[in-house]
Amino acid sequence: MKHAILGAALLAAYVGVPLLFGGTPYVMGLIVAALTIAGVALAWALLGNLGGMVSFGHAAFFGVGSYTSAVLSMKLGVPVFAALLLGGLGAAVASVAMLPALRLRGPYFALAILAYAHIFQILATEMTPITGGAGGLLSIPRFPTLFGLEFGGKTGGYVIILTIILLSAFVYDAVRRSAWGLALKAMHDTEIATRVIGVPSTHLKAAMLALSAFITGVVGAFNAHFISFLEPDYAFSSTWTVLPIAAAIFGGYRTVWGPVVGALAIYLLDQLVFKPILPHGHQMVLGVLLCAMILLSPGGLLPVLLRRRRSEGGRHAHA
């Protein structure tokens, strides 16, 4: 039964959506943007849940991934799809620079990452010969046509980002269910107890940071090739931090799909409803949503919906 639902969902996503919206580039563009946010939201939630770290600077990974991929494809002629992966790798390498921050407690870590984000942004602005400086990079190569499928357009982009998210969710879930996932969960409460039974806790946390960075980097790289334009203020904008956090919290950051659902909901709401009403301050509603969620339902929306369907009994999903 479960497989049937899964199959239907995949069909709907890969075939249904393009059929329905492929003709309206504006809507398609919105969906792609929403999924881009969803990708970062998923990576952010992964770091929080598995790594136990809340980051306020995911824009750093997004930006580094964007620039790495763009520069490699423009200056070194690396094929776009390969550049995507290298963009993710670049972000993961950047996370290595953040390793010393791992021993910091919650708020300090969150803000240390923020400091890194600022630093990377400034570096991108200053390293003009490589990054095009404040003016940015124009005409970044778009996705090519492969196997007769045109990936450069809006629908093509949609398929790519959808695949990125599905793969990321798959990896996230796989780690969660493994012994690694168990150890990571346990580390939140009592790191010493895990170390004493042989868990290299710091290495595991570093791995989660690198994974989260990788995913975010790939998403950033995707975005760069999708809109074919990049600029430091844009690539490292706090929007790439704020929206994913709001999305993850709204959708339920303790679940794998919550952030994705939250991103779709929040972004589409923001663009279609709030922006027309408050052209300047529409992000304010995000702030309100964030606060409301924290105060009323810290677990987010998705768990509330799921709980109404499933009856409570025995061990339930990690509260």
Added chain:
Amino acid sequence: MIELTLQALFSGLLAGGYYATVAVGLALVFGAMRVINLAHGELVLLAAYIAYAAESRYGINPVMAIPIALVVVASASAIVYALLSRIEQDREINSLILTFGIGIIMTNGILTIWAADIHSTTNPWFQDSLVIADTLFAMNAEVAFFVGGLALMAGVYWWLNHSWQGRAVRALTSNRNAAMLMGVNPRQTEILSFMIAALLATFAGVAIYTGKTVFPSLGHVLTVKAFIITVLAGMGSIHGVLIGAIMIGVIESLTVTYLSASLQELAGMLLFLVVLFVSPSGLFGGRRALAR
């Protein structure tokens, strides 16, 4: 060459004064509630914009606007406190996200009401230059608010060390449970620290409005800077915050003078990271930044 350096140092010193006023408020609340108010910078911004509204609409001198701004900022702080106290689980992280959200609301609220333009005081006295010892330049506003800020911080320092309420705040900061067992009312003390922070924020806001320029995204910038300074100094040390703020101010000033204006932020950030990793407890504080 020497003149240039001296001027840079002097300007940095004055800038440090502003930063310190903002940072002390943040540190105070953190000490009393173990909560980092990520909306603190926006409170400063609010005060600045109130001063702007008072001056542009009614021609009120910014200094006179301080009491009005104080009322507004204090009320806003009270609301933030009320919301914070409703958090039950995972206090540290949830309050971080909550104040983050409040900050977004405030920044965007200001954006909606006053648009994204840059503002500064139109009253000429504030921006008139003052010359000290024939070589050092500053604006009247900068010096006035630096001195005022120092006086205010000295007052807070005295209050923390010599008044009953101040001691209660220090007790709560160092050992919450023990303090409560000895009769310190945490709620009262927390609200009080929020109000003192509001006072400092108001002063800083008006200072920035008169001496520099204000724009909506400044709130976020200030919060980050204040946090960096508090970490630099080590939580729980007011004189540490002052010194840390001046360090940041001076480094930024020297960077602008000798390197480039766009690298200004970079210098501060790098300093922050270096101190964070070399001495996570800050230059003056106790070991609180590290994971268990």
Added chain:
Amino acid sequence: MLTLEGVHVNFGGVQALKSASFAVAEGESIGLVGPNGAGKTTLFNVISGVVRPSGGRLDFRGQSLLKLPEWKRARLGIGRSFQIPRPLGHCTVRENLIVAQRFGARTNDPQRIDEILDILNLRDKADSDAATELALTEHKALEVGKALATNPSLLLLDEVLAGLETTSKRAFMERLGAVRDRYKLAMVIIEHDIPTIAALCPRVLVLNFGQIIADGAPDAVFRDPEVIRSYTGETTL
């Protein structure tokens, strides 16, 4: 197997351990007693790597442990249980053991996990939430179980019997004996219950104010006036 020489630990101004020196042979069982605050847990923390000593030598099978983090020591064969049980949260009892085995023993051996569950009488609770659904005895048993699952050669047990009432204690004691015999481990056990220790361990170390004041067979040690004085202030009972 394990050698300490001149290990001392300073916490701020307090000397928790003063020049501790002793050795543990393979398969040996040693009891560690002493008044509260004597430094027993600190000693365990030093050996397992939770605390870095301020000086001295610490060798395990010819290798210095001083630079190794806790998890590497666990993989070398040092297992440790905590006085206040620290189960791995949001996991079942079985999952606790699985994590310990995967990371500490670097193997996947479900049979051995079942064995451990049986020896410690935890079979019934194998699928219960380790943090919220166990009684005190079971918590203590799980502490031992986690350490066991890492395939240790040396087991450090910190007040595993504390808080249990007499019948449970006796039963637990038997289980510990069975564990020792089955797995041929060296054990160092911190306990306050002197008859129990005397029954289980042919050798006892007494710690007082961070110093080892006695080291020998239980009979001799517990008649030592120095030892008696450390507990009661008198030189004879």
